[in-house]
Amino acid sequence: MERVIRKYIGKIEAQGLACRNDLLFLARDADIYANRPAVGSEQELFGVLEGMNCSALLFARLAEPYRSILDEVVLRDDIVAESGCLFPRDAETRTFLHDIPVVDSFSAEAIRSALARRKTAIIRNHGIVTYGGVTPEQAFIFFSSACFTTFVKYFSDTLRGAQQGALSAGAIAGFCRIWQETERVCSVKGMPLLHAGIPADEDAVCAMMAEAGRAVVEAHLVDSCFGNISYGTDDTIFISQTGSSLDELDGCIDAVPLAGTSSVGITASSELTAHRRILEGTGLNAILHGHPRFSVIMSMDCERSGCDRERCYKACPESRSVAGIPIVSGEIGTGPTALLHTVPEALRHSPGVIVYGHGVFTAGRDDFREAFAALQRIERTCMDTYRTKLSALGVH
Amino acid sequence: MSGYTFRSIRIDLSTRTVEIVPTPEMLCEEYLGGRGFGVALLSDAITHSWNAPEMPLVFATGPLVGTAAPTSGRMSVVSRSPLTGTIFDCSVGGRFGTMLKRAGYDYLEIVGTADRLVALEIDGDAVTILSAGELRGRTVSEAAAGYDSSWSTAVIGPAGELRVRYASIMIDGHYSAGRGGLGAVMGAKNLKLIAIRGGGTVTVADPAMLATARDAIMRLLRTSQAVFGEFGLAEFGTAALVDLMHARRMEPTENFRKTLFPQAGAYSGYAMRVRFNPKKTGCAGCPVLCKKIGEGRAIIPEYETVSHFGALNANSDLDTIIEANRLCNDLGLDTISAASTIACYAELEGRTVPPAVILQILCEIAMREPGRGDALAEGSLRYAASQGHPEASMSVKGLELPAYDPRGAYGMALAYATSNRGGCHLRAYPVSHEILRRPVATDRFSFEGKARIVRIAEDMNAVVDSLTACKFVFFAVSLEEYAKALSAVTGRDHDAQSLFRVGERIWNAERALNRANGFTVMDDDLPQRFFREEGSSGARVSILPIDRKAFLAARANYYRIRGYAEELASHEETR
Ligand code: SF4
Ligand SMILES: [Zn+2]
Numbered sequence: 003m004e005r006v007i008r009k010y011i012g013k014i015e016a017q018g019l020a021c022r023n024d025l026l027f028l029a030r031d032a033d034i035y036a037n038r039p040a041v042g043s044e045q046e047l048f049g050v051l052e053g054m055n056c057s058a059l060l061f062a063r064l065a066e067p068y069r070s071i072l073d074e075v076v077l078r079d080d081i082v083a084e085s086g087c088l089f090p091r092d093a094e095t096r097t098f099l100h101d102i103p104v105v106d107s108f109s110a111e112a113i114r115s116a117l118a119r120r121k122t123a124i125i126r127n128h129g130i131v132t133y134g135g136v137t138p139e140q141a142f143i144f145f146s147s148a149c150f151t152t153f154v155k156y157f158s159d160t161l162r163g164a165q166q167g168a169l170s171a172g173a174i175a176g177f178c179r180i181w182q183e184t185e186r187v188c189s190v191k192g193m194p195l196l197h198a199g200i201p202a203d204e205d206a207v208c209a210m211m212a213e214a215g216r217a218v219v220e221a222h223l224v225d226s227c228f229g230n231i232s233y234g235t236d237d238t239i240f241i242s243q244t245g246s247s248l249d250e251l252d253g254c255i256d257a258v259p260l261a262g263t264s265s266v267g268i269t270a271s272s273e274l275t276a277h278r279r280i281l282e283g284t285g286l287n288a289i290l291h292g293h294p295r296f297s298v299i300m301s302m303d304c305e306r307s308g309c310d311r312e313r314c315y316k317a318c319p320e321s322r323s324v325a326g327i328p329i330v331s332g333e334i335g336t337g338p339t340a341l342l343h344t345v346p347e348a349l350r351h352s353p354g355v356i357v358y359g360h361g362v363f364t365a366g367r368d369d370f371r372e373a374f375a376a377l378q379r380i381e382r383t384c385m386d387t388y389r390t391k392l393s394a395l396g397v398h
Numbered sequence: 399m400s401g402y403t404f405r406s407i408r409i410d411l412s413t414r415t416v417e418i419v420p421t422p423e424m425l426c427e428e429y430l431g432g433r434g435f436g437v438a439l440l441s442d443a444i445t446h447s448w449n450a451p452e453m454p455l456v457f458a459t460g461p462l463v464g465t466a467a468p469t470s471g472r473m474s475v476v477s478r479s480p481l482t483g484t485i486f487d488c489s490v491g492g493r494f495g496t497m498l499k500r501a502g503y504d505y506l507e508i509v510g511t512a513d514r515l516v517a518l519e520i521d522g523d524a525v526t527i528l529s530a531g532e533l534r535g536r537t538v539s540e541a542a543a544g545y546d547s548s549w550s551t552a553v554i555g556p557a558g559e560l561r562v563r564y565a566s567i568m569i570d571g572h573y574s575a576g577r578g579g580l581g582a583v584m585g586a587k588n589l590k591l592i593a594i595r596g597g598g599t600v601t602v603a604d605p606a607m608l609a610t611a612r613d614a615i616m617r618l619l620r621t622s623q624a625v626f627g628e629f630g631l632a633e634f635g636t637a638a639l640v641d642l643m644h645a646r647r648m649e650p651t652e653n654f655r656k657t658l659f660p661q662a663g664a665y666s667g668y669a670m671r672v673r674f675n676p677k678k679t680g681c682a683g684c685p686v687l688c689k690k691i692g693e694g695r696a697i698i699p700e701y702e703t704v705s706h707f708g709a710l711n712a713n714s715d716l717d718t719i720i721e722a723n724r725l726c727n728d729l730g731l732d733t734i735s736a737a738s739t740i741a742c743y744a745e746l747e748g749r750t751v752p753p754a755v756i757l758q759i760l761c762e763i764a765m766r767e768p769g770r771g772d773a774l775a776e777g778s779l780r781y782a783a784s785q786g787h788p789e790a791s792m793s794v795k796g797l798e799l800p801a802y803d804p805r806g807a808y809g810m811a812l813a814y815a816t817s818n819r820g821g822c823h824l825r826a827y828p829v830s831h832e833i834l835r836r837p838v839a840t841d842r843f844s845f846e847g848k849a850r851i852v853r854i855a856e857d858m859n860a861v862v863d864s865l866t867a868c869k870f871v872f873f874a875v876s877l878e879e880y881a882k883a884l885s886a887v888t889g890r891d892h893d894a895q896s897l898f899r900v901g902e903r904i905w906n907a908e909r910a911l912n913r914a915n916g917f918t919v920m921d922d923d924l925p926q927r928f929f930r931e932e933g934s935s936g937a938r939v940s941i942l943p944i945d946r947k948a949f950l951a952a953r954a955n956y957y958r959i960r961g962y963a964e965e966l967a968s969h970e971e972t973r
Contacts, residue, residue, distance in 0.1 A: 265629035
């Protein structure tokens with residue numbers, strides 16, 4: 003348990019979401035393991051664990067800018083005031099978390115009752131609490147999702163507020179403070195050195211994929227659990243497994259025969275079919291998918307009125323783009339409104355495409371250098387566009 | 399409260415009395431339905447023998463049955479197993495559960511023994527016991543032939559009539575309440591067939607909320623490769639697992655003496671698709687439709703069946719596998735126990751059983767033909783013991799193990815041992831996280847955290863079997879989403895944790911019933927082969943014998959987590 007917990011705490015720190023001293027990670031088999039002693043009201047968390055049928059519990063006070071973002075979102079969202087819940091609009095979080103309850107007091111009873119209903123909760127003025135139903139890793143994933151979704155929601159709401167001229171002076175002041183911190187953590191780094199050229203054999207394919215996966219995480223383009231990656235050869239598509247982490251792909255890549263002669267791909271990423279269709283439709287072999295934050299935020303910036311906003315993410319009738327990068331709608335996985343019907347076509351005409359409220363797909367020919375560069379470029383463009391738009395609306 | 403009819407049927411075949419009884423609200427609150435109902439209804443009778451007139455045979459639906467909740471067309475059949483001696487429930491699909499509910503009943507409880515072979519017809523309010531002497535010895539398809547598609551049927555074949563200890567009850571011809579020999583319990587009651595139909599509807603407290611819950615569930619299902627992916631259950635059925643278990647080198651081969659069968663490709667999901675071009679079908683109320691029927695009405699068997707009539711018996715002949723499955727269904731035999739008992743026989747005989755002989759033995763078993771058939775009809779454990787080699791039976795508590803070698807998945811190893819119905823993969827279903835990586839991947843070669851995970855999953859599946867939903871959808875969804883659906887149906891407030899508490903109650907009740915029949919921690923163990931012999935290592939995967947100490951430590955952890963530590967202490971088994 004200790005080893006596992008240490009690993010996820012390391013990831014949380016590396017992603018800049020929280021410092022180890024500000025988080026309490028409880029995991030248990032027969033005995034409970036804690037990363038440090040609980041202090042003050044944190045003692046309540048043992049009561050939460052006691053009353054729940056689960057493996058792990060994670061509470062963290064967030065690091066900046068996430069801490070201020072969380073406070074602002076909870077403070078300024080009308081729906082939270084009404085319903086006691088935050089409703090994420092980005093597609094992935096909406097699918098998996100549904101909504102995030104906001105708890106007013108740091109008490110075992112209140113937290114337990116929120117977590118009995120949902121995978122993660124916000125404790126007002128304190129932080130985020132999540133649990134792992136099966137393993138501690140789930141607590142980490144939901145925590146990471148909650149940080150991601152509040153981030154996306156905050157910047158989306160701020161942009162919309164500015165467009166509607168509805169930002170208060172307090173909100174603007176808050177934004178300026180938060181933006182400085184955000185630039186610090188989201189500043190796009192240089193291009194890492196990645197394997198060049200067609201890999202020699204299967205082992206080299208897997209090594210190249212693992213390297214590219216690590217690079218997107220280390221560049222802070224994508225959090226480790228949000229994304230997938232594939233590489234096509236003549237008769238096989240190598241693809242990250244479902245639930246794998248981009249920065250830990252060793253041993254987590256499935257080799258799926260393109261002719262469909264084996265069903266080992268049953269453990270492949272939920273986007274297997276999208277990857278396969280991209281490969282077949284574009285001839286591009288190296289495909290990268292992740293959820294860079296500002297790309298997701300900008301994909302949801304739409305001023306058109308009269309649409310059913312609940313359908314944007316899966317069936318937008320418009321042909322949209324941001325700074326020349328196409329935006330398509332599409333749900334995760336399969337079904338008539340899945341992204342596998344929209345993304346492959348868009349990638350035939352552009353090196354990258356953003357899926358509404360979800361993330362980015364990019365592709366390149368022989369290795370991951372092009373796909374990585376495109377992902378980085380798209381995110382940088384979206385962040386710049388975001389800032390430019392807000393400045394034009396008078397928010398500096 | 400909605401979602402229940404609050405009426406049930408109690409039939410005493412000895413006196414031929416039919417009683418319509420109220421379904422107590424307390425029962426619904428504390429045990430939900432399905433498997434939970436069965437446990438509660440059996441609690442006073444559990445120490446009776448499986449073939450005593452007092453022993454109930456229960457067919458129970460759950461609150462979601464007949465509603466728009468996904469995979470809500472299932473039910474549980476519950477009694478005491480002739481094979482294991484434990485309480486035993488089977489979750490089964492088809493249309494029977496839906497018909498029972500639409501006929502206006504939550505459950506059907508049958509006690510007593512008819513003085514001659516009878517059938518039961520339930521047509522809405524009309525419940526009739528008919529003499530069925532002319533059906534004696536008939537196969538499942540023959541016996542059900544008189545009922546058109548407006549009916550759903552539960553039928554035993556000759557195997558059930560002759561009390562083969564792993565006789566099944568077949569629902570609608572090919573959905574099997576397969577494991578544990580509940581068909582023999584039905585046979586002991588002299589009940590050949592139940593036919594049921596009904597045209598009622600189930601009231602739902604909040605249809606709009608149910609629609610929202612359903613959308614959330616469907617959205618999650620569509621994100622799952624294992625369910626709706628191009629190689630998932632909806633496309634290939636569970637036969638999709640043939641290639642995966644082969645790649646993981648954990649396909650039980652030659653009675654678990656090996657874990658890799660080089661010819662498994664002959665009966666993979668892909669091979670069967672090419673050969674039979676199957677269409678999708680499935681249980682009432684299911685959007686997944688994981689069952690496959692091929693051209694010429696060939697039924698594509700489940701993974702466990704193909705693998706056990708394949709690798710376990712060193713047989714690569716696809717036609718034999720398909721025919722063995724058809725025979726088992728028609729004669730009313732559990733495919734897993736039948737195939738495993740034949741593999742045990744083969745090991746003790748020191749030879750491989752040729753394909754044609756496999757089929758011949760199945761008929762001998764079902765007819766209890768004197769000699770080999772009768773001996774094997776007792777199941778692998780009794781048979782192997784009669785030969786002086788009980789260790790050759792690959793079973794836990796007498797129930798033959800399915801097609802997941804525990805040396806390739808340690809959570810599976812622990813879950814086989816702790817299962818309260820014996821060697822079953824579905825109680826805790828660790829294949830989900832150890833192999834299919836859902837909802838999250840775990841290290842299949844480690845016991846770390848597994849005691850807790852097994853306990854959580856056992857409780858969860860007790861809920862799933864009581865709702866009554868299908869375990870396959872839980873590759874993608876959790877009790878959180880189903881609690882919303884249940885709240886919408888019943889109008890009562892449920893959440894994931896309140897459901898877990900129900901699951902724990904059911905599990906503990908089952909354990910208590912087994913204890914009353916003399917089961918102890920000594921029974922929570924695996925065949926010694928898994929601790930002594932290496933599987934088929936290779937291709938950078940080592941399938942080593944399970945470290946017995948580590949296994950016992952994980953099991954001790956499990957007992958502590960469950961609050962069963964005293965049971966262990968009284969047996970001093972941790973050495
Ligand atoms: S997934 Fe398969 S077994 Fe489950 S309810 Fe649907 S058809 Fe039946
Ligand atoms: Zn994604």
